[in-house]
Amino acid sequence: QLQLQESGPGLVKPSETLSLTCSVSGGAISRSPYYWDWIRQPPGKGLEWMGSVYWSGATYYKPSLRSRLAISVDTSKNQFSLKVNSVTAADTAVYYCARMDMTHVFDIWGQGTMVTVSS
Amino acid sequence: SSELTQDPAVSVALGQTVRITCQGDGLRNYYASWYQQKPGQAPVLVIYDRNNRPSGIPDRFSGSSSGNTATLTITGAQAEDEADYYCNARDSSNDHNYVFGTGTKVTVL
Numbered sequence: 595q596l597q598l599q600e601s602g603p604g605l606v607k608p609s610e611t612l613s614l615t616c617s618v619s620g621g622a623i624s625r626s627p628y629y630w631d632w633i634r635q636p637p638g639k640g641l642e643w644m645g646s647v648y649w650s651g652a653t654y655y656k657p658s659l660r661s662r663l664a665i666s667v668d669t670s671k672n673q674f675s676l677k678v679n680s681v682t683a684a685d686t687a688v689y690y691c692a693r694m695d696m697t698h699v700f701d702i703w704g705q706g707t708m709v710t711v712s713s
Numbered sequence: 714s715s716e717l718t719q720d721p722a723v724s725v726a727l728g729q730t731v732r733i734t735c736q737g738d739g740l741r742n743y744y745a746s747w748y749q750q751k752p753g754q755a756p757v758l759v760i761y762d763r764n765n766r767p768s769g770i771p772d773r774f775s776g777s778s779s780g781n782t783a784t785l786t787i788t789g790a791q792a793e794d795e796a797d798y799y800c801n802a803r804d805s806s807n808d809h810n811y812v813f814g815t816g817t818k819v820t821v822l
Contacts, residue, residue: 633813641748641756641799641813654809690755697762698803698811699746703755 596620598691598704606685606711612678616691616704623672624649629694630674632665634687635706642687646694647674681711715739715805717814719798724820725790733785733798735814739805745783745814747776750797759798760785787819795821 602614616630623630632644645655647665655663659678667674678685688708692700717737725731735745744763748756758767760776763783773788783802787794800814 631811640816641750641801643801643811643813646809646811656810657807694811697746698743699758699761700748700756700801701758701761701767703757706755 596693596702598693598702600689600691600704600707602707602709604708604710606681606709607713608682608711609680612676612681612685612709612711614676614689614691614707614709615673616675617671617673618693619672622669623667623674624669627696629654630665630667631692631694631700632676633690633692633700633703635690636684636687644676683711685709686711715802715812717745717800717802717812719800719814719817721815722818722820724822725787726822727792728789730786730788731790731819733787733800733817733819735783735785735800736781737802737805737812737814738781739802739812740778740781740783742805743803743808744778745776745800745802747774747783747785748799748801749794750799751795756799790819790821792821795819 599617606612629646631646645665647667664677688706690706691704693702747760750756764776804810
C-alpha cells in the first residue's frame with residue numbers, strides 16, 4: 595500500500611527558506627499517471643493547494659505562490675520536495691504531501707508536518 | 714483563479730440527513746471531489762467524480778452536482794461523521810491548478 599511521509603524542520607526563521615521532503619513508499623513515484631502535490635493548512639484555517647510535480651519534472655504552481663515556490667522530484671530516492679523562500683508568519687501551517695490520480699483527486703495523503711515561521 | 718464557497722457550519726441530528734453545498738463557477742466545467750478531515754488528522758477522500766466513493770467509504774455518503782453547485786449528502790449521519798468537509802475542483806481559469814472550498818464544519822447532535 596502506497597504511503598507518503600513528510601519530513602523537514604518544524605521551525606523556520608522569517609525571510610529564510612522552508613524545505614520539506616515527501617518520501618513515497620510502497621510504489622514508484624515514476625508510475626504514471628500520478629501527480630505529486632503539496633497542500634497546506636494554516637492553524638484553524640482551510641486547505642490550500644500549493645502545486646504539483648510529475649515524475650518527469652513538470653511542475654504547476656498556484657499563481658499567488660509561484661514566485662516563492664519550487665517543487666522537484668527525485669525518482670532515484672522516490673521522493674519529492676517543496677521549497678518556499680522568503681517565508682513569513684503567514685507561511686506557518688501544516689504541510690501535507692498528497693498523490694493526485696488520473697481523476698484529479700487527492701487519493702493518498704501524508705500525515706502532515708507542522709512548520710512554524712518564527713524568530 | 715476560481716473560488717469555491719461553502720457554508721461555514723451545519724448541524725444534523727443523529728441518524729438524519731445533512732447536505733453540504735459547494736458553489737463556484739468552475740463547477741460548471743469540472744466535478745468536485747469531497748474530503749473529510751477530523752481534528753489532528755489528514756483529509757480523507759470521500760467522494761470523487763460527482764458521486765463515486767473510494768473503497769471503505771460508507772454508502773451513506775453521496776454526491777451530486779447541478780450548475781455551479783456541488784452537494785455532499787450524508788444520509789443517516791453517525792457520530793463519527795462529525796468533521797470538517799472540503800470540496801475541491803480544478804481551477805476553471807487554469808486546469809492544471811486546483812482549488813479547495815472554504816470548508817464546512819459538520820456537528821452531529
